Amino acid sequence: MDLQQLLDDICAGAASHYGQGRVADYIPALASVAPAQFGIAIHTLEGDLYSSGQAQKRFSIQSISKAFSLTMAIHRHGDELWQRVGKEPSGTAFNSLVQLEFEKGIPRNPFINAGALVVADSLCSRLSAPVHAMLETVRLMAGTASITIDRKVADSEYEHRYRNAAMANLMKSFGNFENEVDRVLRAYFSYCALSMNCVELARAFSFLAADGRCPQSGRQWLTKRQTQQLNALLLTSGLYDAAGDFAYRVGMPGKSGVGGGIMAVVPGRFTVCVWAPELNEYGNSVVGLWALEELSKALDLSLF
Numbered sequence: 001m002d003l004q005q006l007l008d009d010i011c012a013g014a015a016s017h018y019g020q021g022r023v024a025d026y027i028p029a030l031a032s033v034a035p036a037q038f039g040i041a042i043h044t045l046e047g048d049l050y051s052s053g054q055a056q057k058r059f060s061i062q063s064i065s066k067a068f069s070l071t072m073a074i075h076r077h078g079d080e081l082w083q084r085v086g087k088e089p090s091g092t093a094f095n096s097l098v099q100l101e102f103e104k105g106i107p108r109n110p111f112i113n114a115g116a117l118v119v120a121d122s123l124c125s126r127l128s129a130p131v132h133a134m135l136e137t138v139r140l141m142a143g144t145a146s147i148t149i150d151r152k153v154a155d156s157e158y159e160h161r162y163r164n165a166a167m168a169n170l171m172k173s174f175g176n177f178e179n180e181v182d183r184v185l186r187a188y189f190s191y192c193a194l195s196m197n198c199v200e201l202a203r204a205f206s207f208l209a210a211d212g213r214c215p216q217s218g219r220q221w222l223t224k225r226q227t228q229q230l231n232a233l234l235l236t237s238g239l240y241d242a243a244g245d246f247a248y249r250v251g252m253p254g255k256s257g258v259g260g261g262i263m264a265v266v267p268g269r270f271t272v273c274v275w276a277p278e279l280n281e282y283g284n285s286v287v288g289l290w291a292l293e294e295l296s297k298a299l300d301l302s303l304f
């Protein structure tokens with residue numbers, strides 16, 4: 001099948017799915033994003049790029065950044081990290097607090113907010129400039145030096161930080177937080193506020209489809225085994241309490257963000273990123289999910 005034609009067809013069909021979700025509105029900087037937008041990009045291991053729609057338009061990557069921060073943390077801490085954060089699906093919303101007290105400040109997995117805060121904390125312990133280090137890493141992974149952090153989004157997140165601050169403080173009370181809460185929150189929000197487009201995200205995550213090695217630069221970001229493990233966690237928890245539905249409909253490891261982006265991995269073949277800002281009740285892109293399901297069906301991409 002002609003991949004470019006398929007992406008163009010999916011893009012043409014996207015418009016009929018607009019209006020079923022709502023753009024994130026917990027901060028003004030995200031609430032002002034126009035809802036009826038769609039982009040998709042595929043980056044193959046051979047280095048070929050296919051894209052359609054607004055694949056070059058940057059958006060707030062939000063929780064997709066949790067896959068970058070986890071990569072950095074696994075690289076630095078290895079298996080030690082798993083003493084502080086679990087590997088199980090949470091079954092609760094990404095910003096839920098309830099489990100955290102029952103489970104003594106150990107978040108279920110690294111992709112819910114509490115888990116990503118622990119990951120950010122672990123990076124703050126090892127790095128004197130954790131935000132700069134993230135930016136440099138993501139620029140290298142994407143092969144694009146112009147990637148930036150949207151300060152307006154990061155500052156706005158910090159102004160509305162109370163739920164994430166509550167999680168961090170609760171974990172601190174259980175002894176599962178090493179740094180000052182504010183420092184970690186600033187780093188976490190900066191990661192979420194990375195501004196990237198579908199093409200850049202598909203390229204940046206290509207190491208996840210290639211046993212941890214960037215097919216372009218040859219740089220080994222993770223070992224093959226660590227890459228398999230990260231993909232397993234993305235499959236089971238990357239879409240929070242909708243990870244089961246994603247595995248059922250799409251059948252790939254994936255990570256979503258409330259900016260409307262979703263990246264997904266077809267190990268051994270390619271990475272794909274879709275963007276459409278309207279979200280469902282789980283905080284995942286409605287049209288993005290539809291598009292990935294169409295892609296998966298058309299190319300028989302489910303790992304199962």
Ligand SMILES: NC(=O)CC[C@H](N)C(=O)O
Nearest residue numbers: 062063094192257258283
């Ligand atoms: N799911 C997401 O993308 C959530 C990220 C958001 N910045 C938050 O911390 O709530």
